[in-house]
Amino acid sequence: MADLLVLDQVRAGYGDATVIVGVDLRVGQGEALAVLGRNGTGKTTLVNTVIGVTRHQGGTIRFDGADIAKLSPDRRARAGLGWVPQERNIFKSLTVEENLTAVARPGPWTVGHAYAMFPRLKERRGNLGNQLSGGEQQMLAIARALMLNPKLLLLDEPTEGLAPIIVGELLAALRRIIREEGLSAIVVEQHAQKILGMTDRAIILDRGRIVHADTSSALIADPAPLNEYLGVTARRPPAAHARS
Amino acid sequence: MQASPPAGTGVCFSAARRWRMAETVFWLAAAATFFGLPGYHLLLTEIAIIGLFALSLDLILGFAGIASLGHAAFFGLGAYVAGLLGKHGWGDPLLGLAAGAGSAALLGFLTSFLVLRGSDLTRLVVTLGVALLLGEAANQAAWLTGGADGLQGVEIAPLLGRFEFDLFGRTAYAYCLVVTFVLFMVARQIVNSPFGLSVRAVRDNALRARAIGVPVNSRLVAIYTVAAAYAGIAGALLAQTTQFVSLDVLALHRSADVLLAVVIGGVGYLYGGLIGAVFLKVLQDVFAGLTPQYWTFWIGLVLVVLVLVGRERAVAGARDVVRRVVGIRRRTS
Numbered sequence: 001m002a003d004l005l006v007l008d009q010v011r012a013g014y015g016d017a018t019v020i021v022g023v024d025l026r027v028g029q030g031e032a033l034a035v036l037g038r039n040g041t042g043k044t045t046l047v048n049t050v051i052g053v054t055r056h057q058g059g060t061i062r063f064d065g066a067d068i069a070k071l072s073p074d075r076r077a078r079a080g081l082g083w084v085p086q087e088r089n090i091f092k093s094l095t096v097e098e099n100l101t102a103v104a105r106p107g108p109w110t111v112g113h114a115y116a117m118f119p120r121l122k123e124r125r126g127n128l129g130n131q132l133s134g135g136e137q138q139m140l141a142i143a144r145a146l147m148l149n150p151k152l153l154l155l156d157e158p159t160e161g162l163a164p165i166i167v168g169e170l171l172a173a174l175r176r177i178i179r180e181e182g183l184s185a186i187v188v189e190q191h192a193q194k195i196l197g198m199t200d201r202a203i204i205l206d207r208g209r210i211v212h213a214d215t216s217s218a219l220i221a222d223p224a225p226l227n228e229y230l231g232v233t234a235r236r237p238p239a240a241h242a243r244s
Numbered sequence: 245m246q247a248s249p250p251a252g253t254g255v256c257f258s259a260a261r262r263w264r265m266a267e268t269v270f271w272l273a274a275a276a277t278f279f280g281l282p283g284y285h286l287l288l289t290e291i292a293i294i295g296l297f298a299l300s301l302d303l304i305l306g307f308a309g310i311a312s313l314g315h316a317a318f319f320g321l322g323a324y325v326a327g328l329l330g331k332h333g334w335g336d337p338l339l340g341l342a343a344g345a346g347s348a349a350l351l352g353f354l355t356s357f358l359v360l361r362g363s364d365l366t367r368l369v370v371t372l373g374v375a376l377l378l379g380e381a382a383n384q385a386a387w388l389t390g391g392a393d394g395l396q397g398v399e400i401a402p403l404l405g406r407f408e409f410d411l412f413g414r415t416a417y418a419y420c421l422v423v424t425f426v427l428f429m430v431a432r433q434i435v436n437s438p439f440g441l442s443v444r445a446v447r448d449n450a451l452r453a454r455a456i457g458v459p460v461n462s463r464l465v466a467i468y469t470v471a472a473a474y475a476g477i478a479g480a481l482l483a484q485t486t487q488f489v490s491l492d493v494l495a496l497h498r499s500a501d502v503l504l505a506v507v508i509g510g511v512g513y514l515y516g517g518l519i520g521a522v523f524l525k526v527l528q529d530v531f532a533g534l535t536p537q538y539w540t541f542w543i544g545l546v547l548v549v550l551v552l553v554g555r556e557r558a559v560a561g562a563r564d565v566v567r568r569v570v571g572i573r574r575r576t577s
Contacts, residue, residue, distance in 0.1 A: 028272060051455055053451070053455055072454065073454045074453075074455075074457050074458055077456055078459075082456075083455055088562030089449040089452040091445045091452075091453075092448060093448055093512075094444060094445065094448070097251075101438050102438060102441035102442045102445045102458070103442065103456050103458060104438060105457070107436050108313045128282055143454065145456065148456065148457050
């Protein structure tokens with residue numbers, strides 16, 4: 001599996017503060033990586049560093065064979081990084097369809113394809129961003145990232161603060177995006193049991209460092225590291241959800 | 245879950261792509277004034293020009309979030325370029341428009357880099373400074389611009405080689421109205437295109453837009469340049485229809501007036517500038533007729549009340565009064 005994203009000894013943070021320290025990371029083509037960890041361990045900073053909205057303090061970031069460490073966030077996005085931020089960041093004065101059209105780039109992901117993935121958005125196509133529920137905003141944030149036709153999708157706690165029924169709907173859509181559409185992804189999540197079933201590998205962060213890395217199936221089979229670093233035990237996901 | 249549209253979003257004339265009946269009514273009414281109000285063509289010409297000028301400001305203020313107190317720089321440059329062409333034997337109106345647009349666009353492009361960074365306050369000062377610089381340059385270059393005496397001897401050829409500009413403003417109004425309509429339609433296409441949507445995304449949150457792939461700086465440069473071209477065309481229209489250009493076209497009050505027009509009409513939906521221009525010019529005309537000495541006082545008072553009460557509440561109140569009056573008439577008939 002060819003490497004799509006490679007981080008070598010990356011240090012980054014905000015201002016003079018360093019949040020992630022010497023991170024080495026590889027994500028292959030078509031691979032899905034779970035980034036796990038407690039609150040404040042650097043998960044969001046890691047994703048933000050790949051996107052380019054933190055202060056890069058050292059190390060190299062290569063994406064699709066090119067060094068992107070010095071590129072601006074918009075150039076990284078156009079290079080193929082699709083970001084779904086924790087805060088969703090919907091453009092509230094634009095309608096659902098306008099949110100999608102504003103960032104669209106040529107490729108297989110079109111507005112119609114996004115609506116097929118999230119039928120709720122089609123029903124709400126004329127609504128403004130501030131007229132959507134939290135779950136709908138999250139769907140729109142994911143669909144908007146897909147409209148960039150990215151090579152790698154980065155999702156920062158996509159299920160945070162959502163009702164369980166919406167979480168189920170979102171996870172089902174993510175599973176289709178990752179497994180059926182074959183899109184590479186990095187999924188940041190506090191609750192490992194939600195995403196280990198759809199990812200290939202997982203890393204656990206603590207105090208800005210990777211303290212554990214393994215395949216998702218190994219973590220499901222032996223959740224001891226999850227217990228140690230997250231203080232939780234991953235429930236074995238349903239067989240139908242396990243990534244083959 | 246339903247919420248009202250955000251401030252600045254027109255209810256009747258939203259920037260939605262679909263053409264609405266209210267828009268047809270608006271433009272039919274504008275066209276009807278040409279035939280129905282022949283005695284007001286000069287005033288209507290001025291309104292069309294200010295409306296176009298306000299439309300250009302709305303492109304940057306309402307859609308890109310760039311506040312400007314120096315938009316008259318582009319208006320004035322367009323006016324001087326068209327006026328100079330007319331003075332030196334190049335009086336074709338459309339050539340003047342193109343030259344006014346091109347020169348203002350170039351100035352807009354060059355100065356756009358000054359407004360990419362900084363807060364609203366910085367942008368206000370920078371844009372104001374550019375207009376002041378240009379104003380003083382025009383004043384000093386009296387050999388070219390006529391200085392404080394103004395640019396005289398401007399001669400404009402008949403429109404399309406057929407329609408002479410008459411004293412009553414008939415040709416001028418038709419010309420300005422058509423140009424304003426055409427440029428409005430172009431602006432409507434721009435703001436509803438993916439480019440325009442991404443500009444609006446930048447206005448909502450530039451950092452957020454940049455992180456999801458919108459090239460913020462190039463978008464702002466582009467829309468600022470387009471808006472400058474629009475302002476240049478408005479200035480060229482003024483020079484051609486009055487056949488005179490004075491330093492007044494670059495003055496601070498020009499920038500302030502157009503800002504008022506946009507604020508009165510509502511920002512971010514294109515019609516705001518047009519409606520605000522109508523309101524402002526009619527108000528000026530009415531008050532100047534009623535109290536020639538104190539008309540600016542009354543206009544100032546109306547504007548203060550309008551801002552304090554809020555345009556939406558004022559419009560809703562006026563609508564309520566109309567409904568009551570209509571209701572009373574129906575009951576008594």
